[in-house]
Amino acid sequence: MSSQLRIGRVSLTGTYYSITTVTAQRSPCFVDPTLAALMMEQLERSDRSGLTRSFARVVMPDHLHWVMQLKEGTLSRCVQSLKSRSAIAINSARVGEGTVWQRGYYDHLIRDGNMKPVHAQRSATR
Secondary structure (H helix, E strand, C coil): CHHHHCCCCCCCCCEEEEEEEEEHHHCCHHHCHHHHHHHHHHHHHHHHCCCEEEEEEEECCCEEEEEEEECCCCHHHHHHHHHHHHHHHHHHHCCCCCCCECCCCEEEECECCCCCECECCCCCCC
């Protein structure tokens, strides 16, 4: 299934994406407020590091929705990094190891009304 998700995927810095990723076996781990807060911290860390700029983040019991702008690197590396860091933090909080995330993720390139990717507007300098 994971390889099917990559068909047609493009990774363009400066472009806006909607990302959805699901916990392993749809485990409702984010019902725990501590684990949900850890997930939010990792999303904020991605922004602080300059990889992304988040516009919306919704942590649901068994999945995550994230609308962001890719600022640096590739989309797959960005999501992999987020999932890796969050899994380490979550497993540390749960005092154990286990698979936190399903493989892969769903992404949607956000487009304008003319079906062109939406990029950040550059301001003109005078």
